[in-house]
Amino acid sequence: xxxxxxxxxxxxxxxxxxxASKYYGASPGPSPxxxxxxxxxxxxxxxxxxxxxxxxxxxSLKMVNRLVEPSSxxxxxxxxxxxxxxxxSLRRSVGYVIQQVGLFPHQTxxxxxxxxxxxxxxxxxxxxxxxxxxMDLVGLDPDQMRNRYPAQLSGGExxxxxxxxxxxxxxxxxxxxxxxxxxDPLVRERLQDELLRxxxxxxxxxxxxxxxxxEALKMGTRVAVMEQGGHLAQYSPPAEILARPATEYVARFVxxxxxxxxxxxxxxxxxxxxxxxxxxxxxxxxxxxxxxQTVRDALSALLAAGRAEGPVFxxxxxxxxxxxxxxxVKSFVREPESSGNST
Amino acid sequence: xxxxxxxxxxxVGPAHWQGGDGIPVRVMEHLSMxxxxxAVALCLALPLGLFxxxxxxxxxxxxxxxxxxxxxxxLAVLSLSLPLAFGLGLGLGxxxxxxxxxxxxxxPILINTYTAIRSVDKxxxxxxxxxxxxxxxxxxxxxxxxxAPVILTGLRTAAVTIVATxxxxxxxxxxxxxxxxxDGLARQDETRLFVGALLVAILAMLTEGAFAxxxxxxxxxxxxxxxxxxxxxxMMWTG
Amino acid sequence: xxxxEPLIRWDWVWAHTSDIGQRVAEHCVLAGIAVLFGFLLAxxxxxxxxxxxxxxxxxxxxxxVIYTVPSLALFALLIxxxxxxxxxxxxxxxxYTQVILVRNIVSGLRSVAPDIxxxxxxxxxxxxxxxxxxxxxxxxxxxxxxxxxxTVSTIGLTTVTALIGQGGLGFxxxxxxxxxxxxPLLVGAFLSVLLAIGADLLLVFVERLSSPWKRAIV
Numbered sequence: 194x195x196x197x198x199x200x201x202x203x204x205x206x207x208x209x210x211x212x213a214s215k216y217y218g219a220s221p222g223p224s225p226x227x228x229x230x231x232x233x234x235x236x237x238x239x240x241x242x243x244x245x246x247x248x249x250x251x252x253s254l255k256m257v258n259r260l261v262e263p264s265s266x267x268x269x270x271x272x273x274x275x276x277x278x279x280x281x282s283l284r285r286s287v288g289y290v291i292q293q294v295g296l297f298p299h300q301t302x303x304x305x306x307x308x309x310x311x312x313x314x315x316x317x318x319x320x321x322x323x324x325x326x327x328m329d330l331v332g333l334d335p336d337q338m339r340n341r342y343p344a345q346l347s348g349g350e351x352x353x354x355x356x357x358x359x360x361x362x363x364x365x366x367x368x369x370x371x372x373x374x375x376x377d378p379l380v381r382e383r384l385q386d387e388l389l390r391x392x393x394x395x396x397x398x399x400x401x402x403x404x405x406x407x408e409a410l411k412m413g414t415r416v417a418v419m420e421q422g423g424h425l426a427q428y429s430p431p432a433e434i435l436a437r438p439a440t441e442y443v444a445r446f447v448x449x450x451x452x453x454x455x456x457x458x459x460x461x462x463x464x465x466x467x468x469x470x471x472x473x474x475x476x477x478x479x480x481x482x483x484x485x486q487t488v489r490d491a492l493s494a495l496l497a498a499g500r501a502e503g504p505v506f507x508x509x510x511x512x513x514x515x516x517x518x519x520x521x522v523k524s525f526v527r528e529p530e531s532s533g534n535s536t
Numbered sequence: 537x538x539x540x541x542x543x544x545x546x547x548v549g550p551a552h553w554q555g556g557d558g559i560p561v562r563v564m565e566h567l568s569m570x571x572x573x574x575a576v577a578l579c580l581a582l583p584l585g586l587f588x589x590x591x592x593x594x595x596x597x598x599x600x601x602x603x604x605x606x607x608x609x610x611l612a613v614l615s616l617s618l619p620l621a622f623g624l625g626l627g628l629g630x631x632x633x634x635x636x637x638x639x640x641x642x643x644p645i646l647i648n649t650y651t652a653i654r655s656v657d658k659x660x661x662x663x664x665x666x667x668x669x670x671x672x673x674x675x676x677x678x679x680x681x682x683x684a685p686v687i688l689t690g691l692r693t694a695a696v697t698i699v700a701t702x703x704x705x706x707x708x709x710x711x712x713x714x715x716x717x718x719d720g721l722a723r724q725d726e727t728r729l730f731v732g733a734l735l736v737a738i739l740a741m742l743t744e745g746a747f748a749x750x751x752x753x754x755x756x757x758x759x760x761x762x763x764x765x766x767x768x769x770x771m772m773w774t775g
Numbered sequence: 776x777x778x779x780e781p782l783i784r785w786d787w788v789w790a791h792t793s794d795i796g797q798r799v800a801e802h803c804v805l806a807g808i809a810v811l812f813g814f815l816l817a818x819x820x821x822x823x824x825x826x827x828x829x830x831x832x833x834x835x836x837x838x839x840v841i842y843t844v845p846s847l848a849l850f851a852l853l854i855x856x857x858x859x860x861x862x863x864x865x866x867x868x869x870x871y872t873q874v875i876l877v878r879n880i881v882s883g884l885r886s887v888a889p890d891i892x893x894x895x896x897x898x899x900x901x902x903x904x905x906x907x908x909x910x911x912x913x914x915x916x917x918x919x920x921x922x923x924x925x926t927v928s929t930i931g932l933t934t935v936t937a938l939i940g941q942g943g944l945g946f947x948x949x950x951x952x953x954x955x956x957x958x959p960l961l962v963g964a965f966l967s968v969l970l971a972i973g974a975d976l977l978l979v980f981v982e983r984l985s986s987p988w989k990r991a992i993v
Contacts, residue, residue: 258666285668295663299681299756308677309667342758358667368666539855606924607971609931611945612964615952619782700845704935707952717851721938726855733851737844744843 205236205398206365208257212266215252215423226252227423229266234415236365237396239389241413243403244446249423250402254368257400258287270366285309288359288367288397292374294351296343302328302354303339309362327357330391349380356388360397367392369401373408385411406447410435410454418443432458452525456489461505464488464524466514481506482516491516542727543734552731557715559735565630565711566739570699573634577641577694582687585646589653589683590675598650605643610701613639618708633705633712640701641694648690652683684755692747699743703736713739784958791959799966801942806933806970808865810926813872820873821880825906831881838873846871846932850939864936871932872925879921883914912986919982923975930971934963944970 215227227249234240242250255261256268259280268275275283296305303324310320328335331353343351352372359367372388373381389412392399403409409416410431417428420442427439435455438444447454462484480503482491495503495518502517546552553559588594614636621632656679664678680687706714716732719725752760788795824831841849849867857863887910895909911918937945944963951960 260662260666281668281670283668284666289663289666291659291663291666293657293659295657295659295661295666297660297664297678297682297758298657299684299758301758312668312673342756344758355663604968604972606927607931607968607975609934609945609948609964609967611934611937611948612931612960612967615948615960616964618952619957696843700843700848703845703847707938707949714847717847718938720851729851730855733844733848736848737852740843740845740848741840 204365204396205238206271207236207269208234208240208366208398208400209269209272210253210256210266211269213253213256213263213268214265215249215256215261216264224421225249225264225423227256227263230423230425231266232417232425232428234398234400236398238414239392239399239401239412241401241403241409241416242419243406243409243413243416244419244426245421246404248419248421250404250417250419251370252423253419254370254400254402257366257368258284258289285312285362286364286366288362288364290352290355290359290367290369290372292371294343294355296351296354296358298343301340301342302333302346303335305343305354306357306361308358313362323361324357327361330360331357332387333357348376349384352376352384356384356391360391360395363395365398367397367399369399371402371404374403374405381408388412407454410447410458418446420446453489456492457487459488460484461486461488461491461516462507462513464516465520466505466516467502467520468514480504484508484513488521492518492521539726539730543730546727546731562711562713562715563735563739566699566702566713566736569630569633569637569705569710569712570695570702570743573637573698573702574641574695576634576638577645577698578691580638581642581645581694582649585649585687585690586653586675586680589650590671590679592654595650595654598647601643601646605639610636610640610697611704611707614701614704614708628708629705629710632708633702633710636705636708637698637701641698644690644693644697646690648693649683649687652686652690653679655686656682681756682759685751685759688747688751688754692744692751695743695747696740699740700736782957783961787958788962795947795962795966798942798944798947798963799970801946802930802933802944802967802970805861805864805868805936805941805943806926806930806974809868809872809929809933810922812865813869813925813929814876814922816869817873817876817880820877821884822906824877824881825884835874835877838870838877841870842874846935847938850936854939859940861941863939864933864941868929868932868936872929875921875925875928879924880914880918883917883921884910886917887913915986916982919978919985923978926974926978927971930967930974934967 210230210232213227213230214225216225230249230253232240242253244250252261256263257270257275259275262276270287297308300308303321306324306327307320310323315323324339325335328338333350333353338346338350343354346354352375355372359369369388373384376384385408388399391397401409401412403412409418413431415428415430416434418426418434420426426446427434427443429437429439432455434443435447435451435458438447438451444451461482480494480498480500482494482503482505484505484507486494491503491505495501495516501519502515505513505516507513551558555561585598588598614633617632617636618628621627621635624631626632626635653675660678660682661674664674669677702710702712703714703717705712706718713732713736716728716735720727720729720732820834824834844852846867849870850863853863853866857866884906891909891913892905895905900909933943934945934948937943937949944967947959947963947966951957951963
């Protein structure tokens with residue numbers, strides 16, 4: 194049975210785990226790798242599986258493209274049980290990116306990116322056009338990079354090629370297993386931003402595995418916090434995880450600074466701003482904030498300048514009002530579970 | 537010095553370039569025995585090595601083959617092939633030599649192919665499977681091209697070993713360049729001996745060179761960048 | 776080989792035990808000298824490469840060329856200069872050991888992890904102390920592996936020296952071929968293999984004794 198996922202409208206697919214469990218060795222052993230996992234990822238969402246090593250997040254991910262078969266339960270893509278689909282054709286329609294990238298060292302960047310279209314038997318011209326399009330999308334200059342070999346790339350460039358390769362056949366679902374864990378922090382941040390941009394642009398459904406809670410909160414539409422023994426502790430939007438951790442374990446996992454972390458999930462544009470003073474006074478302010486800045490960055494700027502407030506401007510340069518420490522504190526009192534991420 | 541002049545004179549003597557004992561005929565004999573034995577060894581060992589490497593089975597078998605094969609002296613293999621060739625009615629000379637050379641070519645090809653496929657980066661294989669390659673495609677598009685440098689080294693070692701040992705075939709009355717050596721020893725004709733040795737050495741080095749060239753032509757530049765490829769599992773393996 | 780004759784005539788074997796014993800002894804001496812001096816030479820070259828890394832390429836190139844030349848041809852090339860002598864046989868056999876031994880010793884020394892090397896230097900080891908107290912002990916397994924391969928193939932190769940008038944088990948094999956008599960041929964081949972396997976096991980034993988820290992993880 195062939196899989197015809199989301200072709201045509203090219204939007205993301207729905208991914209559903211139904212009581213999926215995985216036992217290794219004598220089943221059901223004392224500690225399963227994945228324990229009765231049920232969750233649904235809606236089309237176009239980024240679902241981040243986060244937890245310490247050995248919590249079964251990677252195993253769960255691999256159930257989707259059948260690199261791991263569940264011991265019990267099932268995984269559905271758009272309502273179709275993946276076990277009923279031929280594993281090879283399933284994998285060709287599900288993008289897959291791993292930490293070590295696994296680029297083919299004997300192939301050029303272009304050949305690597307064109308792997309899946311070639312497996313699918315696309316005509317040469319269409320493959321070539323797609324390669325250029327993808328390289329542009331992930332921020333690699335095709336003319337410069339097309340004929341390079343993986344050995345000639347930096348770590349960040351390799352991840353970009355891996356991302357392009359995974360997206361080549363316009364998969365409705367992408368699986369990403371700690372894709373940015375091996376690159377340095379600056380490059381990681383840029384890659385995260387670009388992945389989010391591309392994901393929003395294409396509407397692909399993404400399942401993303403990481404052990405880094407900050408990355409999870411940044412990337413996830415919803416975050417699945419998993420604990421030792423393959424057990425799902427909480428599955429919620431990031432702001433809710435920070436505001437209302439479901440268990441003691443989740444609270445400890447997100448850290449004592451969870452209120453601070455939540456600041457990174459909101460932009461100044463989403464805050465109540467005070468528009469009390471005239472624009473004349475604004476000229477005197479030595480500090481100016483942008484509406485698309487996160488509250489965390491804005492707070493940091495205020496503290497660095499030794500001030501309790503600062504003017505906020507829209508992207509068109511229009512004055513929107515003042516961001517004040519007072520208003521910030523009130524936003525927590527009034528609305529501790531602030532639905533920050535739902536833009 | 538006189539000796540070397542003698543060698544030079546022998547080499548340019550027109551008598552040594554024609555007839556059944558002439559240099560061209562001996563070279564052709566040498567090459568035909570070697571190519572035949574190498575081709576048979578290739579057909580036997582390469583598919584087996586690919587299969588064992590891809591499935592991950594038979595590692596212990598491979599180690600034992602390597603260890604035992606290395607311990608058996610080529611002279612003994614050659615002599616043991618005599619009764620076999622006699623039994624099959626193949627006579628002296630060409631066939632006993634070919635039969636003796638085949639087992640010498642198998643271990644380097646088998647071991648290097650097995651090791652090459654086994655040592656392909658696991659991430660590459662997982663990425664290939666994750667993108668929807670079936671077993672055959674993983675082998676053909678990921679494992680073989682990535683392992684090509686080591687596989688080719690095995691083919692080269694087998695070829696050089698076979699060309700070298702074909703020399704000993706003259707002891708069991710085959711043709712080839714070994715004739716000059718064995719006859720030279722028997723007649724105490726040091727010039728003939730030296731010329732024969734020189735020609736065999738050149739032939740072996742040309743074989744080596746041909747495979748080095750083949751490696752450059754066949755192996756992806758992406759792998760040649762990565763570094764030197766003088767790894768030789770066949771030489772390093774001890775199990 | 777002659778019709779109706781058994782492959783092995785045990786009566787011949789029993790009648791020639793002392794002769795066979797002598798051939799085994801000769802074989803051991805021929806191969807032993809080659810491995811011993813081959814190892815000393817290779818060790819010296821490896822130390823030279825350690826001090827002067829630029830010499831690695833030319834040394835391994837020359838060793839590789841020697842290795843490529845067929846054994847009988849190498850002996851033959853030496854005969855005009857050193858005659859049908861023990862010297863000829865040993866130069867050839869030692870020459871063949873170099874490729875594997877030098878490469879193994881060098882890669883063994885280089886395999887020592889940079890952090891271990893750095894720690895040793897940080898504690899004040901001189902270059903010599905680093906070599907003898909850190910690099911060599913840690914490289915020992917790889918060095919012994921190379922020594923095992925070399926020993927086994929040298930024992931096999933030693934049979935060829937019978938063609939240039941040396942003794943050893945090759946003498947029995949050659950005798951069998953020339954007389955169309957399979958018994959000495961098989962005895963020679965079998966004992967040569969046995970000798971190689973025995974030497975290999977002996978080196979495994981030595982390796983176990985000399986690197987006790989590896990036993991914990993095996």
